[in-house]
Amino acid sequence: MANKRKYHHGNLKQALVDAGLEILEEAGLAGLSLRACAERTGVSHTAPKNHFGNMSGLLTAIAARGYQQLAQTMQKGLDADATRSRKSDAALQGYVEFAVTHPALFELMFSRHRTNSDDPNLLELAGQCFAILRDVSEGLVWEWSDAPDAALRAQMMHWSLVHGFAQLSASGKLNKDSMKHLGILDIFPQFEYRA
Amino acid sequence: MANKRKYHHGNLKQALVDAGLEILEEAGLAGLSLRACAERTGVSHTAPKNHFGNMSGLLTAIAARGYQQLAQTMQKGLDADATRSRKSDAALQGYVEFAVTHPALFELMFSRHRTNSDDPNLLELAGQCFAILRDVSEGLVWEWSDAPDAALRAQMMHWSLVHGFAQLSASGKLNKDSMKHLGILDIFPQFEYRA
DNA sequence: GTCAAAATGTTTCCACTGTAAACTTTATAG
DNA sequence: CTATAAAGTTTACAGTGGAAACATTTTGAC
Numbered sequence: 285m286a287n288k289r290k291y292h293h294g295n296l297k298q299a300l301v302d303a304g305l306e307i308l309e310e311a312g313l314a315g316l317s318l319r320a321c322a323e324r325t326g327v328s329h330t331a332p333k334n335h336f337g338n339m340s341g342l343l344t345a346i347a348a349r350g351y352q353q354l355a356q357t358m359q360k361g362l363d364a365d366a367t368r369s370r371k372s373d374a375a376l377q378g379y380v381e382f383a384v385t386h387p388a389l390f391e392l393m394f395s396r397h398r399t400n401s402d403d404p405n406l407l408e409l410a411g412q413c414f415a416i417l418r419d420v421s422e423g424l425v426w427e428w429s430d431a432p433d434a435a436l437r438a439q440m441m442h443w444s445l446v447h448g449f450a451q452l453s454a455s456g457k458l459n460k461d462s463m464k465h466l467g468i469l470d471i472f473p474q475f476e477y478r479a
Numbered sequence: 480m481a482n483k484r485k486y487h488h489g490n491l492k493q494a495l496v497d498a499g500l501e502i503l504e505e506a507g508l509a510g511l512s513l514r515a516c517a518e519r520t521g522v523s524h525t526a527p528k529n530h531f532g533n534m535s536g537l538l539t540a541i542a543a544r545g546y547q548q549l550a551q552t553m554q555k556g557l558d559a560d561a562t563r564s565r566k567s568d569a570a571l572q573g574y575v576e577f578a579v580t581h582p583a584l585f586e587l588m589f590s591r592h593r594t595n596s597d598d599p600n601l602l603e604l605a606g607q608c609f610a611i612l613r614d615v616s617e618g619l620v621w622e623w624s625d626a627p628d629a630a631l632r633a634q635m636m637h638w639s640l641v642h643g644f645a646q647l648s649a650s651g652k653l654n655k656d657s658m659k660h661l662g663i664l665d666i667f668p669q670f671e672y673r674a
Numbered sequence: 675g676t677c678a679a680a681a682t683g684t685t686t687c688c689a690c691t692g693t694a695a696a697c698t699t700t701a702t703a704g
Numbered sequence: 705c706t707a708t709a710a711a712g713t714t715t716a717c718a719g720t721g722g723a724a725a726c727a728t729t730t731t732g733a734c
Contacts, residue, residue: 313592314592388592391590396582396649397508397509401651433660436657436661438666441666441667441668444639444647447646447647448641448642448643451589451646452638455590455596457609462635466631471632471633471636
């Protein structure tokens with residue numbers, strides 16, 4: 285029902301997102317254009333409008349797939365090393381690894397003006413990523429263990445630290461020599477866990 | 480020597496950067512174009528080429544001015560509250576405040592592909608910002624006080640945490656309810672200081 | 675089955691963008 | 705005073721996203 289190859293593509297929507305992800309890897313954000321996605325899919329440059337409305341819609345769908353992949357990267361690490369003493373380590377490493385491996389996609393995902401940042405699907409998938417980080421930081425305490433919102437504070441610190449390290453790494457702002465032997469796990473604070 | 484207003488502008492280079500900063504505040508990164516900067520400055524759209532070469536050159540100059548302003552914001556807080564017990568607090572607040580107040584400029588500053596990220600002037604001014612963060616974190620210790628690179632680890636954590644919080648705040652990813660009553664100082668870890 | 679209607683793609687056109695080339699005007703150095 | 709460099713303009717061009725009118729296919733109601 286999908287491979288007639290005549291007039292209708294079959295599942296153009298998914299194919300366009302795939303093309304966008306490929307272009308992002310090959311040419312970065314600068315090379316990602318609506319027309320390039322359409323051409324790579326073998327379709328006219330106005331065809332995407334039927335599925336995504338406009339460029340922002342397409343970029344939003346690409347970013348959403350990015351969050352999907354980010355969640356998978358983190359989850360895969362968690363599954364592969366479920367007995368790790370600090371559960372968060374696998375998720376942290378996955379987060380940073382994703383940012384460094386796919387810098388253009390990572391930038392798009394956290395770019396406010398390019399995407400429809402209130403898109404329900406985007407919010408849902410992004411929420412799943414942050415839920416993973418929230419889960420692995422559950423039970424994390426800090427010196428404000430008895431302060432109100434202690435858990436929320438720990439989660440925000442958790443996320444801010446890993447996201448900052450990931451973005452600085454991906455944008456090349458961190459000293460190369462430092463990067464060589466210091467990773468996120470080397471600077472991540474030794475939280476205490478509740479029993 | 481600058482206000483003849485005939486053929487030569489006088490100091491077009493600075494005026495174009497000023498225009499770019501204004502557009503960034505009013506219309507965001509999407510509205511920032513070479514032609515818009517030129518028009519606002521009252522000059523033909525190819526005039527910038529003489530001073531910046533191409534679009535990347537102009538964006539690089541704008542980003543550089545952004546780092547200048549970021550350093551000023553942090554330094555101003557430090558000067559205004561020199562007796563603060565934790566020197567770093569003023570710098571941290573300045574960093575986050577800058578990101579939230581100028582989200583478009585902040586995104587441009589940390590965007591790798593838009594600017595000439597190896598421009599000497601850009602590197603110099605960016606370095607001054609990170610030097611401020613490095614200075615206020617001097618003497619910061621952590622539980623790996625006796626580990627090698629202890630100071631470097633503390634600095635990287637310091638910077639990653641504040642940058643992550645700033646970027647997540649600016650890109651609207653942090654829960655609005657959380658933002659209402661929790662700021663960077665609420666989640667910033669209580670480092671110990673050496674005597 | 676038939677056929678109107680909706681979905682999906684195409685063609686054509688337009689305004690806008692950055693860049694290059696040739697040209698004009700002003701400032702400056704010798 | 706004048707050759708030359710610096711600073712701006714005009715013109716042209718390829719690429720971008722979007723709108724409108726059109727063509728083709730699928731689907732749903734009868």
